[in-house]
Amino acid sequence: MSDKRAAGPRVSDREASVAPARLGSELSGARSEPRYLPDIDGLRAIAVLAVLFFHLGFAGFTGGYVGVDIFFVVSGFLITRLIRDQVADGTFSFSGFYARRARRLFPALFLTLVVSFAAAGMLLSPAHLEQFGGSLLHVILSVSNVYFWTESGYFDTAARLKPLLHTWSLSVEEQFYLVWPLTLVLLLKRSPRWLPPALIAAAGALSLFFGSRWLLADPSGAFYFAPFRVVEFAFGAILVWLVAHKPKHPVVQEALVVGGLGLIAYGVVTFTPETSYPTLAALAPCLGAALVIQAGSARYSGRLLRNPVAVGIGLISYSLYLIHWPIIVFYGYYKSELTDFERFAIVGASLVAAAGMYRFVEQPFRRGLRSVTPAAFGFVCAMLALILSLPAANAWAKGGWPWRFGAALAADYDLDLLRMSSLRFTTENVGGLSFDSQRRKVLVVGDSHAGDISNALVMTLDPAAYEVKLQTFDDVCFLFIATGEAPPDMEVNAFYTARCKDEVASYRASLKVASADVVVFSVSWTQKTAEGARDVIELTRQLSRESRLAMKGLDGPRENDLRVVLMGPAPLFLNLPAKVLRLIGKGSAVEKINLRANAWRAKEGREVDAALATTAAAAGARFVSKGDVVCSESTCTVLSESGKLMLFDPSHWTLDGARLFGERIREAYPDLLD
Template sequence: MKYRSDIDGLRAVAVLSVILFHIGFRVFSGGYVGVDVFFVISGYLITAILKSDAETGQFSIVKFYERRIRRIFPALFCMMLATSIVALLIFLPDDLAGYGGSVWAATLSVSNILFWDQADYFDAPAEMKPLLHTWSLSVEEQFYLFFPLFLILAYRYGSRRFLSGTIIAVALTSFALSIWAADRVPVAAFYLLPTRAWELLLGSILALGIVPPLRSRPAAEACGMAGLALIAIAVFTYDSKTIFPGLAALPPCLGAVLIIHSGQHLKDGLAQRILGSPPARFIGLISFSLYLWHWPLIVFAKYLSIDPLATPVVLLVLTLTFVLAYLSWRFVEQPFRHPGGGWTRARIFTFGFASMIAAVIFGGSISLAQGFPGRMPEQVLRIADEKSYLDADRSCHQAFLKQITAEKLCIRGASGRAPSFLLVGDSHAGAVAGSVFEAAARKGLSGVQLSDSGYRPMPGFLKHGEQAKYAWMHKQLVRVLEERPSIRTVLVVIYWHQAVDSTEYYNAQGRRLSGRDGTSQGLTALVNAYPDRHFIFMTAPAMSMTFGANPAARAALFGYDYAPSVPLADFHAMEASYRPIMADLAQHANVDVMDITNLLCGAGGCSGLIGGQLAYRDNNHLSTAAARALIPAFEAALTMSHPPAQERLTLDAPAQADGRVRPAHW
């Protein structure tokens, strides 16, 4: 193909958007769409090459995969080798074991499937996976397992109309599936090929000449600038809450199509001059290596620093990214790119297969060895053990996963007593369950537990992405409240931040609601449906990526003092999204609020430690030590006789010797 400087410039736009998004520049909140731009470029370039080979009778599947190996493998395995060495040196065993799985998954081009199963791309756990970015490479390689063969067979045995019609039909089907899945199974939609294939096929449609040519310079100019505008709009206005890919992926992909199409007919347009400038062209040339190296460097910087990255560290990471990318491009990519220099086809395939076998064995060994815990001091291993911060009895949690029906729910607390209360909620309820039932036992009470990860008790409302779980859990909740008349108190413990800020729901009419509206309407419906029950809603603890066993163990390993804290002002800012909902709920005659702020936070902020022990097992779940500090408050809540509406109370903690609780202070 003739060299297209504007395409290199487009690569630069794509890779810089991704890097600046990942490093944390808020203005690039939608920078992840750079990957979508890459998909369109890849589909265009690869299809153009395949088309040329097919039309000249030079296509060879062996030659095609030789080119792929030369293009991808040297830089990829160089990055993975360096990343593996660093991971072996600094990763805790659990993190290293997880990394081992990503090594073999990336090698076999299935890392997108692995990460789909593990974590949402935008969730905090994903930030500690050095090979997370290889998901996009896996999508491409899966696409190129099938597309070249189809294209060549269509050229040899089909008509041009059949080829065009089939590609357009598949692209439209993939796009429709992407729209459907982004709304219902968003994580799968983000990672998997069926919902991403249309983006690559857009480039193919362009390369095959299916799109009508531009007839005038003004039209080409308009297309180029419109393309830049569409990409910019996505980069600067999207964020992690945007429903993606689906319809939202269309503007950046269409933008890439318009720019490439414009450049097919106009070499000196404004868009082409911008993208073809020397700096943009250079960044585009090294864009593959930039993409490969930037994410592991960001992950390792965060892993080593524990605290959020300071500006000097951010600048250092960016500098190292460009230095390593240039070296990788100059001394790894270039020597392997073209036949010659001793790298014959036979040697390239030998190198490729040997690298794959070695990487799969290495990654599998790390996983099987559970991250080689012998590398770490015993003290670090002890701190890192998240299970040590959990109650010994967790058998009553995860009701949906274990299919614990209403009649089989655990009755905990004082023995021989009919249950008088229900603990219901998500994993935050599971985190404090042991302390709730110990408090009950001290007061001669018993209760039942209905909890599962991500569950909020909102009958009639379903959580987006977990509709089946919610329907099942709601059924058990209604049965418990209607079939156990002895239960008079319902203690609701949920992860408020997640419920309100990063979740969406459907109401009974199927209308999609924001987290705030869904949570407010759903919980209001609950308390209205059971006016004879006393509902107590517990506030949420602080959250921070510096909290928990993993950061504490890393601090011990690297020799840092560990005293994490969230400033009180920041904590109140976290609460701002859900406190109004709790205030509205507290206006109901059968509702009280249990405010744990004064138990876990002081004037200096909310500490990640309590009594010299970890207050959190991870970035948001309370440890057993912190949960036990709440026992007096749970005792007061469970034994509280429900006051009239005009005497609303908020349960902070037993504030006086007589056990009375403080009045509301919204």
């Protein structure tokens, strides 16, 4: 599902975007200190608000993550301008450059990390604190983008459980700082004047080309890795050589600003977490930001950027970016969904917190502590990093400090063990390329939720009468069955296109599909992918019919005897089982916890149930609502009567849960598979 950033996905997994560059907003005076451009701060304000509103789920901001591109363009412009001018004046030094970056970036970052660590220790479950400890270490090492890439997509649901997911972009920018200054200084000192912008343009083109190729095999890598973001920095860097050729005519200036803002708005409004990104799609917001920078001094449209509100938000944009995502994650950790009032309250709280950080943390270190030498400041930063790293490493290595919940509770609710036990059971019991007995053949088709159902069936069916197998098939790929391509009204990235074509081909060639007596579909349906259910049912029946015609002498079901079952989406309980563990630690009774769980259930699954039920009826299939299996009108069984966890994450069943829910399915639908 699409968190992502904490992609990640998002957050899916574009669930946190980019740390705005705090580069030169206040500079004025000599050429080595470029003049202050208020329109740059206005552009930052647009970018950070787009990210904030996207993370809070406001309508019209499904592509708000393009703020990442805007910030990278701004950073490329300001960093390159500063270095070029100082090299020309003979005032550039690497020690001065990095000392200045550290003063601007580290104080607010360290405060965010300290506050987040304190909140994480009080609120997060052991599994989530373990992940937090690992992410904090990687933030300090400036490689959190790599860490989050190894975990999952930026836009998945789990992104909402990662308070530091948004720091991936700060790591990308810090990696940019390691390479760009040295490269640029060498070019400026040892090459013709035309060569630096030409090579920057070439680097951007190569970044775009290889990023587009990489996207086909690894979308998360294309999103997180710094080399594929070079094109965005290059957009800004090239402007340094173009600003001397700004259009003089006022109408042209106005048109450029309006056009640039329009391109940014296009990305914010029309892009979604399913958009193939960044690569070619990122060109729109990048070009938009570049046009705004090039003509931001326009008399009328430029006021949208230079007004006091926009400039004020732009000045605090770095702190606002840093603090808003932890506020969202920690406030929402024990809530299923945010109300509109809560969303606006979080916007207000984030702005207030950011203003305080800017006034009392950013400004003193940037202006008021000039007497502190770079060496002394570097030593303090190193000590703070070490002080933070030691407990973070311990939490990461020690399973997220389960002792916070009590020794007995930690032993009984080892989420990693529960998850691995479920996966191991699936692997050991429903693997294989074909059925190998004369028992009734039950094939469960789908994603990780198919594993839950296959476990439930194996544990509750008579093994002498039924054989259960599993076939992997993502629900997004159902949409490719009819034409071999995604429907024109659905945007599916290039990675899914290639993968889905392979999955459809594998499904058509599957011996298990051809010989099954019963096919059960269980996936993480959405309202859109539920539309593909009819196609996959028809394909399955066609494959079964063709198989029976090819094997006329084989006893088995006739064409119309193939039974198809659609399992609705599993009810989603955001931030489970952390909520359950917290209540158990407080001594809450099982009955009360299950009653409260009904309020934690997300609403989306109920709407999808209705669509699937209609499809099943029209296709002559059976429909089973997992929501009705897990929940009644007033309660949801997240704990058994004996206090055992039924889910090891927000939607997947433990083995105890699979057994209980399997028994409920058999009781409610005794002839479901016969």
